[in-house]
Amino acid sequence: MSGPDVEHGGWAIDARGSGLRRRRNPLLLVLAVVLLAGGVAAAVLGIVELAAGSGPQDEDVAARGVAAALGGPDTPVTSFRATDGERFTVWLRTGGGTTRNREVVVASVGCRVARPGRPDALFRGSRQGTAVTVEDDATIGVFTAGEGVNRMVCRHLRFGRRTRYERLRRERPFLVVRGEPETRGWWLLFGGIGAAVVGVPVAGVWRTGRLRRR
Amino acid sequence: MGIGRRLLGRAMEKLESLGEVSEEQLAAMTPEQRRNHEYWTARADAARSGQVVTGEDPRLVGRVLQGDAGAAAAGIGRVSAPEPVTDPALRDEVAARERAARDERRAPFRAPQQHPVRITRVATRGGTQGREIAEYLAASGLAGRPDLVYGAARVPDRLGPLRGGERRRVVEWDVVHAATAELPSAPLPGEAVLDARETWVARAVGEPSVLDEDVAVAVLVAAGIGPEHTLGIARHVVIDVRGGDEHADTTAWTEVTGVRLLVAPAHAAALAAAARPAALALPHGPPEGVRVEVLNWAPIARVVQPVRTKLPPVPSPFPHLPLTAAELVRAYLEVVGVAPADSYGVEVTYDDPDDLMSRTSANAHVRKNFGGDKLPCADGEARARLTGGTQVVLAYRDRPAYAQGRERWAAYCAQELQADLGRELALRGPVPKPTAKLLRAAERVIDVAAFFSDDPDTDLSEPRPRYCWPPR
Numbered sequence: 001m002s003g004p005d006v007e008h009g010g011w012a013i014d015a016r017g018s019g020l021r022r023r024r025n026p027l028l029l030v031l032a033v034v035l036l037a038g039g040v041a042a043a044v045l046g047i048v049e050l051a052a053g054s055g056p057q058d059e060d061v062a063a064r065g066v067a068a069a070l071g072g073p074d075t076p077v078t079s080f081r082a083t084d085g086e087r088f089t090v091w092l093r094t095g096g097g098t099t100r101n102r103e104v105v106v107a108s109v110g111c112r113v114a115r116p117g118r119p120d121a122l123f124r125g126s127r128q129g130t131a132v133t134v135e136d137d138a139t140i141g142v143f144t145a146g147e148g149v150n151r152m153v154c155r156h157l158r159f160g161r162r163t164r165y166e167r168l169r170r171e172r173p174f175l176v177v178r179g180e181p182e183t184r185g186w187w188l189l190f191g192g193i194g195a196a197v198v199g200v201p202v203a204g205v206w207r208t209g210r211l212r213r214r
Numbered sequence: 215m216g217i218g219r220r221l222l223g224r225a226m227e228k229l230e231s232l233g234e235v236s237e238e239q240l241a242a243m244t245p246e247q248r249r250n251h252e253y254w255t256a257r258a259d260a261a262r263s264g265q266v267v268t269g270e271d272p273r274l275v276g277r278v279l280q281g282d283a284g285a286a287a288a289g290i291g292r293v294s295a296p297e298p299v300t301d302p303a304l305r306d307e308v309a310a311r312e313r314a315a316r317d318e319r320r321a322p323f324r325a326p327q328q329h330p331v332r333i334t335r336v337a338t339r340g341g342t343q344g345r346e347i348a349e350y351l352a353a354s355g356l357a358g359r360p361d362l363v364y365g366a367a368r369v370p371d372r373l374g375p376l377r378g379g380e381r382r383r384v385v386e387w388d389v390v391h392a393a394t395a396e397l398p399s400a401p402l403p404g405e406a407v408l409d410a411r412e413t414w415v416a417r418a419v420g421e422p423s424v425l426d427e428d429v430a431v432a433v434l435v436a437a438g439i440g441p442e443h444t445l446g447i448a449r450h451v452v453i454d455v456r457g458g459d460e461h462a463d464t465t466a467w468t469e470v471t472g473v474r475l476l477v478a479p480a481h482a483a484a485l486a487a488a489a490r491p492a493a494l495a496l497p498h499g500p501p502e503g504v505r506v507e508v509l510n511w512a513p514i515a516r517v518v519q520p521v522r523t524k525l526p527p528v529p530s531p532f533p534h535l536p537l538t539a540a541e542l543v544r545a546y547l548e549v550v551g552v553a554p555a556d557s558y559g560v561e562v563t564y565d566d567p568d569d570l571m572s573r574t575s576a577n578a579h580v581r582k583n584f585g586g587d588k589l590p591c592a593d594g595e596a597r598a599r600l601t602g603g604t605q606v607v608l609a610y611r612d613r614p615a616y617a618q619g620r621e622r623w624a625a626y627c628a629q630e631l632q633a634d635l636g637r638e639l640a641l642r643g644p645v646p647k648p649t650a651k652l653l654r655a656a657e658r659v660i661d662v663a664a665f666f667s668d669d670p671d672t673d674l675s676e677p678r679p680r681y682c683w684p685p686r
Contacts, residue, residue, distance in 0.1 A: 004313060005333050005540035008592045012336040012350035012387065017399035020349045208382045211342055 013211065020211050028206035035199030039192045046188030055134035056091045056177045063176040067092065067109050068155035070168035078152050080176055082145035084117065090140040090154070091175045092125070101167055106131055106138045108159035108168045115146030126159060132181040142180050152176065242420075242644070249637075250276045278513040281632035283532040287517050295531035305528050312533045313541075316630075319534070323626040325551025325619050330392040331544050335369065337593040338387060340380030343368065344474060347387045348402050351445055351476065355397025356389065360478045362397075364390035364547065364554045365608075366446035367561030372453040372466055372570055373591060374598030376583050379454055386592045388562070389446075390543065392554045403445050404482025406489035408433065410450075410472045410680035415496045418686055422498045422642040423679035426473040427506045427609040431558055432496045434475065435504075437488035441611045445476035447559030453570065453602070464583045466570035466600055470563070470680065498642070504558070505612040507620075509546065509635040511539050511562065512604040522573045522601040523586025534630060539603050546608060549626055550619030558609040565641075570600040605639070645685045646678075 013020040065078030082088070092109055094102045107126035114120050123141035125131065132139045140154070156168040235251060243251065253275045274284045286293040299305045334354075338346035347366060351357040369386035408414060414429050430447040434440075450472040457464045477485050500506045514535050519526040526537050536542045539562040546552075547560070574582045588596040610616070627633050649657065 003538040003540055004310070005538065005544050006335045006388065007332065008590070008594065009334040009336040009350075009389075011593050012338045012346040013353075015336070015350050015353040016396075017355075018349050018353035020346070204382055208339055208341075211345060 019214055021214050022209040023212040024206055024209040028202060032199050032203035032206055035195045035202060039195030039197075039199055042188045042192030042195065044192070046185045046190075046192055048185075049182065049188060050185035055137055056089075056175050060178045061175050062088060062178055063152075065152065065154065065174050065176070067111075067172045067174050068153070069171045070108070070156040070158065070165055072156075072169065072171065074153065075155070075171060078174075078176065079149050080145075081148065082150055084145070084147035086145045086178065087142060087180055088145055089142050089177045089180055090123075090152075091137045091177055092140050092154075093173045093175070094136050094138055095170075095172060096136050097167075102133065102136075102138060103131075104160055104164050105156075105167060105172070106133075106140065108156045109140050109154055109172075109174075110157045111140060111152055111154040111174075113143055113145070113150055113152040115144075115150050116148040118144070118146040124157070132183075137175075139181055140174065247276075276637060278510050278635060278637045279517065279633050283514075283517050283535060283632065286531070287513055293531055295527065296529045298527035299529065305525075309528045309530075309537065312528070312530055313537070316534065316536065316541075319630050320545055320549065320626060323549045323622045323630075325549060325615075325622070327551050327553075327615070328548065329551070329553050330394055331364070331547050332391055332393065333540050333543070334389045334391065335386050335592040336389065337384050337591060340383050340385040343385050343387065344405065344407070347389075348405055348476065350387075351389070352400050352402045352479075354389075354393075355400050356391055356393060357403040357445060357479055358400025359393065359397055360403075360445050361442045361555040362392045363445045364392070364552070364557040365448070365560035366390070366476055367448035367559065367563065368451055370451055370453075370468070370562055370564060370603035372455065372600040372602060374588075376464070376466065376598060376600065377455050380452070384591060384593065384595075384597065387448075388540070390547075390560045401479040403479055404477045404485045406433070406475045406485050407450060408473050408475070408489060408681070409491075410470060411683070412491040412681070413683065414491050414681040415494050416686045417645045417679075417682040419647045420644050421685075423645050424496060424681050425500070425506055425508070425607075425642060426470065426680060427559060427607060428496060428500045428642075429494065429681045430473045430475050431504050431506070431609055432494045432501050433488050434477070434485070434558065435501045436494065437481065437484040439477050439481045439484060441558045442555040443478040443481050444558050445478065446474075446561075447609055448474045448476070448561055449563045449607075450474055451564055453600075463581060464571055468564045468568045468570065468602065470565065472680075500609065503612055505608075505610055505616065507546070507608045507610075508639055508641055509542060509606040509608075510604075510637060510639050511542060511606050511635075513638070514542070514631075514633070514635075515539070515601070515603070516573065519601060520573065521576055521586075522570065523582070523598065525587055525589065534632070536631075539606055542606050543608075545626075546606070546623060549623045550616055552608070552610050552616060552619070556611040556613065556616075558611070560606075560608050562603040562606050564602070564604050565639075566604075568602070568604055570602050574600070643679070645682060648684055 013022060062082065063078045063080035066075040068075045090111055092106060094105050110122070110124040112120055112122050121143040123143060125140045128139065128141045154174055158165065159168070240248065273288055273290055274280055277284055277288060279287050285291050299308055336350050351366065356363050366387060366389045369388055371386065373384050408429060415424050417423060426449050427447055434444060449470045452469045452471055453466055455464065455466045475485060475489065517532055518530055518535050518537055530537060536545060543560055543562065571581045571583065586598050589599045590596050627635060
């Protein structure tokens with residue numbers, strides 16, 4: 001509080017005849033702007049990418065199949081043609097439910113792929129490190145296909161407590177999709193946020209500057 | 215005589231002596247405690263002799279504020295405060311009217327010899343404030359005319375945003391001076407900072423401790439620097455905002471860590487030579503011929519600005535009281551008539567640690583670190599402000615004319631302000647006994663824990679007297 005008794009005199013070092021000045025490094029300003037603007041832009045782009053393309057895209061679907069129910073009969077073999085070394089992702093249509101139920105369902109599914117010129121690929125939803133879930137679709141795993149016709153089967157296997165088995169006694173559709181799940185969006189989002197967070201103190205350091213003799 | 219009768223006799227003697235206060239106990243009392251003691255002794259004597267006791271409200275005995283403001287501060291009765299004006303133009307108009315009325319009532323008490331009083335506020339950055347204020351004093355030419363400077367000190371407010379330390383934050387300084395025309399630039403002033411943790415004065419346990427200004431003036435006297443060559447004595451105040459997460463409330467504790475001395479450029483070397491920790495021969499109080507006046511501003515601030523993050527309400531609930539500490543500074547200088555050439559320093563500051571997050575809401579139990587007014591700062595930018603300061607401290611070379619001035623000041627305080635601003639200060643309290651080694655070790659452990667936990671509530675150690683610790 002100042003009131004009528006106090007005259008505002010500006011910055012101490014801006015006084016007429018002052019021998020000091022506050023020197024601000026323009027490189028720090030550029031760095032701060034790049035970090036802040038770039039960070040925000042990257043974060044926005046990341047969100048857009050995640051919203052637009054992180055789930056399975058129809059044009060990328062190579063095959064559709066059905067995962068057999070736990071204890072149920074085998075389902076038809078799913079076949080698709082691929083070039084050697086092509087990467088595919090298997091997405092399970094979980095059918096919704098609570099997060100916990102979905103996790104159990106995804107973890108219980110195991111798949112086997114017979115690949116020409118390569119040994120069979122075996123993978124399970126519970127062993128994929130990080131499952132990507134977009135709405136009701138969740139990844140089961142990623143594999144490398146062989147040259148020619150690849151054949152695969154999936155089925156629900158025992159997972160977790162017995163009380164949960166009932167949920168696994170249902171057939172569920174799955175998709176074989178070219179490419180790997182979208183992760184660039186996450187990198188952009190978190191990288192962008194990180195850059196913006198670093199940009200704030202850099203801007204503070206630039207604004208404070210350093211005192212130098214004129 | 216039987217043992218039972220002897221014991222009974224002793225017990226009766228003990229009971230009778232319970233109400234009595236020994237000479238030693240009286241001597242150890244602070245002025246406020248002594249005033250309270252005398253008041254209640256006289257009142258008890260009068261009541262015993264059957265007299266009707268009238269006069270001062272017993273609930274306000276020893277308190278700074280008397281009258282309506284005192285009653286409001288003590289929580290006695292209801293305050294019929296007028297509805298505050300919200301329109302800025304009208305607010306300024308009403309505030310100016312109230313101020314004019316106060317100035318008019320103060321006029322009869324003003325000293326016959328008046329000196330101009332100008333308070334110039336400048337903005338600095340916390341980390342470089344000492345260097346920047348020295349530069350300002352040089353550039354403005356005031357460093358070359360210390361006889362025109364009453365003092366220079368940091369403004370005790372914390373400016374937003376309200377988190378962390380003040381190294382990169384704006385910290386304002388007030389330069390109180392009497393220059394009415396532009397001055398030619400001068401060389402940089404001499405400066406020294408006395409660390410309050412160093413032992414500057416030898417004191418024994420129970421002896422009065424020292425004020426920052428006592429030590430600062432003693433150093434200046436030792437250096438042969440008079441007030442006409444002094445630009446300011448400024449307590450170095452640190453305001454640290456901490457907490458504000460799920461573990462702890464936000465706190466903004468103030469701490470005086472030392473005192474900064476600013477002198478004319480020609481005396482820089484003498485000051486540097488004298489400003490070295492040594493057992494200064496300092497009597498109890500300031501050096502002879504020097505007056506250190508401490509005015510208790512906090513009680514007034516509490517009633518005129520109940521919420522420190524907002525402007526004081528206008529019309530003021532107590533329009534006879536100054537609205538800002540700067541107004542009180544001006545009032546004192548005008549009434550006592552202190553000449554700038556006699557002034558060592560003038561400042562609005564703190565003594566004991568104070569949490570600025572108190573009085574951040576109209577409800578005493580609620581603290582808010584948001585919702586305050588953004589108020590203009592010295593650089594023209596508006597920022598959130600925790601208005602602080604609990605004391606106004608003035609140090610000056612005493613003269614007979616000032617003794618008369620202080621009589622006028624006392625009369626002005628009693629008649630117009632209805633206050634005794636020398637009360638409830640507990641200045642120069644006795645040096646406490648150091649804690650035992652084991653306790654000290656425990657304190658150190660707690661300090662380390664507090665440092666790492668960043669929890670201000672963990673720091674349980676008592677504040678130690680500055681400049682005279684440990685005792686001899």
